[in-house]
Amino acid sequence: MAGPDEEELTKRRARVAPYALLSPGMLWLTLFFLVPLLTLARMSLSTKTSRFDFDPDFTWDFGVYADAISTYSSQLLRSFVYAGTATLLCILIGYPVAYVIAVRGGRFRNLLLGLVVVPFFTSFLIRTIAWSSLLQDEGPIVPLLESVGLMGLLDAIGVAPGGRLLQTHAAVIGGLTYNFLPFMILPIYVSLEKIDLRLLDAAKDLYANGWQAFRKVVLPLSLPGIFAGTLLTFIPAAGDFVNARFLGGPNNSMIGNVVQDRFLVQLDYPSAAALSFVLMVIITIGTLVYARALGTDDLV
Amino acid sequence: MSARAARPPETTAGRLGRWGITAIAVCGFVYLFLPIVVIVVFSFNDPAGRFNIIWRQFTLDNWRDPLASGPLTDAMALSLEIAAISALVATVLGTLIAIALVRYRFRGGKVVNLLLVLPLTTPEIVLGASLATLFIDRGVQRGFWTIVIAHVMFCTSFVALTVKARIRGFDWTLEDAAMDLGAPPWRTFSRVTLPLITPGILAAALLSFALSIDDFIITFFNAGSEETFPLRIFGASRVELSPQINVLATLVLIVSVALMLLGIVFRRRVERA
Numbered sequence: 055m056a057g058p059d060e061e062e063l064t065k066r067r068a069r070v071a072p073y074a075l076l077s078p079g080m081l082w083l084t085l086f087f088l089v090p091l092l093t094l095a096r097m098s099l100s101t102k103t104s105r106f107d108f109d110p111d112f113t114w115d116f117g118v119y120a121d122a123i124s125t126y127s128s129q130l131l132r133s134f135v136y137a138g139t140a141t142l143l144c145i146l147i148g149y150p151v152a153y154v155i156a157v158r159g160g161r162f163r164n165l166l167l168g169l170v171v172v173p174f175f176t177s178f179l180i181r182t183i184a185w186s187s188l189l190q191d192e193g194p195i196v197p198l199l200e201s202v203g204l205m206g207l208l209d210a211i212g213v214a215p216g217g218r219l220l221q222t223h224a225a226v227i228g229g230l231t232y233n234f235l236p237f238m239i240l241p242i243y244v245s246l247e248k249i250d251l252r253l254l255d256a257a258k259d260l261y262a263n264g265w266q267a268f269r270k271v272v273l274p275l276s277l278p279g280i281f282a283g284t285l286l287t288f289i290p291a292a293g294d295f296v297n298a299r300f301l302g303g304p305n306n307s308m309i310g311n312v313v314q315d316r317f318l319v320q321l322d323y324p325s326a327a328a329l330s331f332v333l334m335v336i337i338t339i340g341t342l343v344y345a346r347a348l349g350t351d352d353l354v
Numbered sequence: 355m356s357a358r359a360a361r362p363p364e365t366t367a368g369r370l371g372r373w374g375i376t377a378i379a380v381c382g383f384v385y386l387f388l389p390i391v392v393i394v395v396f397s398f399n400d401p402a403g404r405f406n407i408i409w410r411q412f413t414l415d416n417w418r419d420p421l422a423s424g425p426l427t428d429a430m431a432l433s434l435e436i437a438a439i440s441a442l443v444a445t446v447l448g449t450l451i452a453i454a455l456v457r458y459r460f461r462g463g464k465v466v467n468l469l470l471v472l473p474l475t476t477p478e479i480v481l482g483a484s485l486a487t488l489f490i491d492r493g494v495q496r497g498f499w500t501i502v503i504a505h506v507m508f509c510t511s512f513v514a515l516t517v518k519a520r521i522r523g524f525d526w527t528l529e530d531a532a533m534d535l536g537a538p539p540w541r542t543f544s545r546v547t548l549p550l551i552t553p554g555i556l557a558a559a560l561l562s563f564a565l566s567i568d569d570f571i572i573t574f575f576n577a578g579s580e581e582t583f584p585l586r587i588f589g590a591s592r593v594e595l596s597p598q599i600n601v602l603a604t605l606v607l608i609v610s611v612a613l614m615l616l617g618i619v620f621r622r623r624v625e626r627a
Contacts, residue, residue, distance in 0.1 A: 068458065075454035076466060079447035079510050086507040087473050090484035097487045147382045154379035164621070168614045169383065173390045175610035176603045178568050179587045183595065184389035187396070187407035235386065264368040285475055293477025296570065300591075310479045310571075317483055317575065327487060330480045341475055 091334075098327035110324055122328040126312050130332070133308040136223070136298075137291035140230035141238075144287045145280060147231070148238035152279070153272075156246035170239050178233060182300045185229050189219040189301065221303030229297035237286035245279030246272070281348050289337055309333055390607070397600035404594035416597040420605055426598055429586035436498070436582060437566035440505035445559040447506070448513025449551070455514070456521050473511045481508065482575030489576065496578030504576045505569060509562035516561060520554030 098118060100110035123130065155166045173181065188195055196219055199205045208214035213224040249272060257267035295310030302308075309329060317326035396406055400413035421427055451470070455463060473481060485504050489496050528550070532542040570584040577585055587599060 069460075072454040072458035072460040075450040075458075079451040079514065080466065080469065082447055082506060082510060083469050083473070086485060086488075086503055087481070088469070090481075090488040093488045093491050094480070094484035097491070147378065147385065150375045150378040151382040154376055158376070164618050168611075168618065170386065172607070172611055172614070173386045174568075175564070175607050176390065176393060177584055177587065177606075178570055179584050179591075180393060180599060180603045181389050183407075183587070183591065184392040184396075188389060188392055190407065192408050232385065232389070235382075263365065264371055289475055289477055293479040294571075295479065296588075310477075313479050313483060314574070317486070323487060323490065326483055330483045334476060334480045337475070337477060 094327045095331060097323050098331045100324045100327075102322065102324055118324070118328045119332055122325060122332055126309060126329060129307055129309045129312050130336075132306070133292050133310070133333075134336075136227050136230060136308060137288050137294075139227050140234065140291050141284055141288045143227070143231040144235050144238035144283070148235055148283065149242055149276075149280070152239045152242035152246055156243050156249075157251065167240075167243065170236055174236055179296060179300075181233065182229055182296055185225075185232065186220060186300045189225050189228075191218060191220070195219060220301065221306065223302075223306060225301040226298050226306050226308075229301040230291045230294060233294075233297065234287040234291050237290075238283035241282035241286065242276060242279035245276045245282075249275050277348060281345075284344070285341060289341075292337060293333060393600050394604050394607070397597060397604045399597060399600075401597060404596070406595045406597045406600065416601050420598070420601045422598065424598070425581070425586055425590075426583075426596070426602060429581050429583045430602060432498075432580065433567050433583040436501055436505060437563045439502050440509055440566040441559050441562035443502075443506045444509030444513050444562045445555060448510045448558060448562075449517050449555050451510070451514040452517035452521060453547075453551075455518055456524075457526060470511045470514050473508050474515075478569075478571040479575075482572040485572070486575040496576050497580050500576045500578065501573055501580060501582065504572050505562075505566040508569075508572065509565055512565060513558040513562055516558040517551065517554045520557070521551050524550055 096112060097110070099115065100112050101115075101118075102110040151170065155163055155170070159166050187193055190196070196205070196217070199208065199214075199219075200217070205214060205217050209217055213222070215222060219225055253271050253275075254267050257271050258264075262270065292308075293310050295308060295314050298306050298308045298311050313326050313329050313333075316322045316329065396409070397416055398412050398414065399406055399409055400411050400415065402408065402410050451466065454460075455466065482504070485500075485507070486496065488494075489500055494500065528546050529542055532546045533539070537545065568584065569582075570588065573582055573585060574588070581589065583602075590596075
């Protein structure tokens with residue numbers, strides 16, 4: 055039997071153990087996630103005298119953020135509109151897919167779920183380039199749409215201005231929707247899978263029709279999945295520059311394109327940092343407001 | 355039973371709704387696979403110029419030596435190496451965090467959770483740019499190890515959250531039982547804890563590996579002169595898109611589908627046993 059000393063020792067060990075387990079990972083995240091954000095904040099408030107000034111001077115001039123916002127307001131706005139539209143499309147496409155897998159998948163659930171993930175085993179860039187070859191004027195889609203007479207309609211509603219699909223708003227939004235779709239499907243699936251299907255029977259026994267049962271039972275229970283999916287789709291989409299680079303034209307560039315160009319091409323670290331900082335602050339505030347609106351405090 | 359019989363019959367609208375949802379789901383799957391079909395089909399194309407984006411004619415030439423050495427295969431090898439190291443480190447760090455969170459009650463748990471979620475709710479471009487700013491600020495030359503540092507950072511979060519979700523429902527009293535029966539801590543861990551949590555850890559490790567190998571944006575900011583597979587494709591995409599890209603992508607696809615099917619078969623067998 056454990057003596058009092060030994061018991062004391064076990065207790066102390068239990069108190070220290072979690073911190074010992076946590077510290078390596080937390081140290082890594084602090085050093086390479088939190089500290090860089092602080093460095094970014096400081097860099098955003100610095101000014102460079104020339105392109106080759108590698109030691110920018112720090113100032114407390116918060117005007118840089120206003121400058122960044124006003125200079126790149128169209129790219130900022132475009133990023134949020136594109137990401138918002140793509141997220142909405144992801145819900146509209148992803149929810150039915152997740153629903154059919156979870157409710158009607160039966161013994162094929164795992165296989166269908168696998169099919170959702172399979173396309174994403176190929177590289178993000180290669181998929182996006184494949185889209186650009188699909189959407190180009192010589193690709194298969196444009197002539198097909200023309201031959202069935204849909205091109206005029208798409209042109210009229212502004213999806214395909216001038217009979218082109220590539221280098222349009224629609225192409226970039228379509229690419230974003232495509233690339234982040236699984237991040238919507240999987241969390242919605244997880245929340246739908248947890249629902250006890252007998253609840254649906256119960257609703258129908260109580261004379262709810264299919265729509266009412268969905269609206270009052272399934273949808274509220276799947277809100278956490280939609281919430282998680284929205285964050286996992288909107289946030290990467292808002293900061294993306296690959297889709298705009300391959301599928302968009304000069305008038306479709308997003309804030310990510312500007313940051314990438316400022317940072318890696320112009321070596322203008324302060325303004326790239328200021329823009330990144332603005333993007334992060336807007337997204338963080340948006341996330342908090344969204345979490346409050348849906349009443350979900352717990353993100354995970 | 356009687357309640358069931360009293361249910362109103364399905365209306366036409368209800369039936370239409372059900373068909374509608376299935377139809378959208380089918381379209382969703384078509385959408386998901388459209389570019390994949392393009393990638394595979396174009397691996398058999400004999401392009402006219404240096405850009406393999408317009409169909410000309412069928413050829414098997416591209417498949418004659420899929421792993422022919424050159425910048426693409428070098429880049430792929432580098433990506434595999436980085437993914438292996440990053441997944442290994444991130445799996446260890448993330449699993450330790452997950453065990454601490456599920457197994458113990460302690461002060462600061464909320465802060466830890468927040469610190470895990472934040473990298474996932476921060477746009478990649480901000481993660482990439484901030485880390486690069488740190489390296490520039492400290493005069494660190496960006497290259498192989500800065501890529502690994504970046505990948506471990508975001509993979510650790512994914513691993514910790516995945517493993518945490520998978521091991522939450524376990525019966526941890528089994529550990530106490532083993533200890534009560536006189537098993538020393540290390541033996542308890544290796545014989546009881548580890549076998550319980552291994553499937554979750556493996557899944558998280560595979561996820562890390564996949565995330566690392568496909569990461570472009572964060573790597574782009576922190577690679578220096580190193581060229582991973584996605585970086586190579588991005589860099590080359592201005593001057594050429596060789597069919598070898600499609601061949602390699604198809605190979606990766608085949609290997610991952612095979613692994614996935616094996617996983618499903620294996621799980622079926624375990625469930626049946």
